[in-house]
Amino acid sequence: MGTFKAIRIDKAEKGIAAALTQFDEAELMEGDVTVAVEWSTLNYKDGLAVTGKAPVVRRFPMIAGIDFAGTVERSSHPQWKAGDKVICTGWGLGETHLGAYAEKARVRGDWLVRLPEGISAREAMAIGTAGFTAMLAVLALEKQGVSPKSGPVVVTGAAGGVGSVATAILAKLGYHVIASTGRMSETPYLTSLGAAEVIDRNELSGPGKPLAKERWAGGVDSVGSRTLANLLSMTRYGGAIAACGLAAGMDLPASVAPFILRGVCLLGIDSVMCPVSPRQAAWERLARDLDRSKLAEITHEIGLSQVLETGPKILAGEVRGRIVVKIV
Numbered sequence: 001m002g003t004f005k006a007i008r009i010d011k012a013e014k015g016i017a018a019a020l021t022q023f024d025e026a027e028l029m030e031g032d033v034t035v036a037v038e039w040s041t042l043n044y045k046d047g048l049a050v051t052g053k054a055p056v057v058r059r060f061p062m063i064a065g066i067d068f069a070g071t072v073e074r075s076s077h078p079q080w081k082a083g084d085k086v087i088c089t090g091w092g093l094g095e096t097h098l099g100a101y102a103e104k105a106r107v108r109g110d111w112l113v114r115l116p117e118g119i120s121a122r123e124a125m126a127i128g129t130a131g132f133t134a135m136l137a138v139l140a141l142e143k144q145g146v147s148p149k150s151g152p153v154v155v156t157g158a159a160g161g162v163g164s165v166a167t168a169i170l171a172k173l174g175y176h177v178i179a180s181t182g183r184m185s186e187t188p189y190l191t192s193l194g195a196a197e198v199i200d201r202n203e204l205s206g207p208g209k210p211l212a213k214e215r216w217a218g219g220v221d222s223v224g225s226r227t228l229a230n231l232l233s234m235t236r237y238g239g240a241i242a243a244c245g246l247a248a249g250m251d252l253p254a255s256v257a258p259f260i261l262r263g264v265c266l267l268g269i270d271s272v273m274c275p276v277s278p279r280q281a282a283w284e285r286l287a288r289d290l291d292r293s294k295l296a297e298i299t300h301e302i303g304l305s306q307v308l309e310t311g312p313k314i315l316a317g318e319v320r321g322r323i324v325v326k327i328v
């Protein structure tokens with residue numbers, strides 16, 4: 001057994017210490033599949049983990065990184081053999097289980113998803129947890145009966161990772177997408193992803209009213225707090241909002257009025273513990289419903305050595321779209 005390159009997080013006197021270093025393979029945790037990691041990504045949660053801004057890491061030492069794509073090196077799991085191309089997102093990777101910013105990962109075979117036909121490992125990580133979550137949100141809206149015919153849909157935090165992918169998918173599916181952003185300078189970017197309208201997020205961040213003028217039939221929210229409350233109050237009769245994020249806060253200062261007077265539904269989206277079968281289905285839909293040229297437009301590549309300096313930028317809302325991390 002040797003060592004491999006990894007971003008290691010240790011507990012420090014004040015918070016955490018993160019560094020790109022060599023990690024001993026003997027220290028890898030239990031798992032029936034060992035993967036040679038080729039690509040990872042930087043999500044909002046990764047930003048929190050590498051900066052220590054929130055207690056994402058719950059075991060030390062930890063290898064940060066919540067998503068990887070790579071090739072199976074060794075497996076004693078019946079479903080996987082050496083050479084298989086796999087994706088792993090969530091399941092506590094980078095939180096309770098040694099994670100993705102490393103040349104090697106050992107995980108439970110039950111956590112893995114087969115890389116869909118036609119998607120490269122790099123593209124899978126350009127999608128990553130953020131894009132996967134956007135797809136889960138779209139699937140939840142569809143399940144609730146929201147379709148392009150129902151009316152416009154709103155996407156908040158639209159220039160961010162979840163928001164960019166949600167905007168691109170919904171536009172490709174034929175929805176009239178209203179993209180809400182704090183960066184109006186990104187209007188050309190959002191329009192190029194397919195947004196029909198771009199609105200300033202200030203329109204949705206005020207205290208709001210229990211019910212307001214009906215503006216959309218559905219929405220994907222990565223912002224939370226007052227924004228989510230306003231989204232609900234502006235949703236048309238029978239519509240639905242998929243809530244997946246907390247970029248503005250974890251609170252929800254809303255009233256029940258949209259639920260009991262307009263039959264509006266609030267749909268919770270979790271990507272971390274999402275069972276394998278809907279996971280595979282969401283990845284298959286991503287392969288079909290996310291325009292690869294749009295994905296390329298959304299994506300910016302960095303190396304493993306740039307992760308630590310990029311973490312604070314995603315927390316500051318300065319990152320546009322998705323960041324893919326080249327491991328080797």
Ligand code: NDP
Nearest residue numbers: 044157158159160161162181182222245246247248270271
């Ligand atoms: P990003 O940082 O890429 O995107 C978040 C976007 O939210 C920003 O780009 C910005 O968009 C907007 N934003 C940031 N701060 C504020 C603020 N104070 N008020 C209003 N809008 C703000 O992160 P991700 O897309 O990776 O993640 C988005 C959210 O979703 C995070 O909270 C993350 O934790 C959560 N998440 C949840 C998952 C789940 O399983 N439920 C999985 C993945 C992510 P703009 O500049 O366009 O306004």
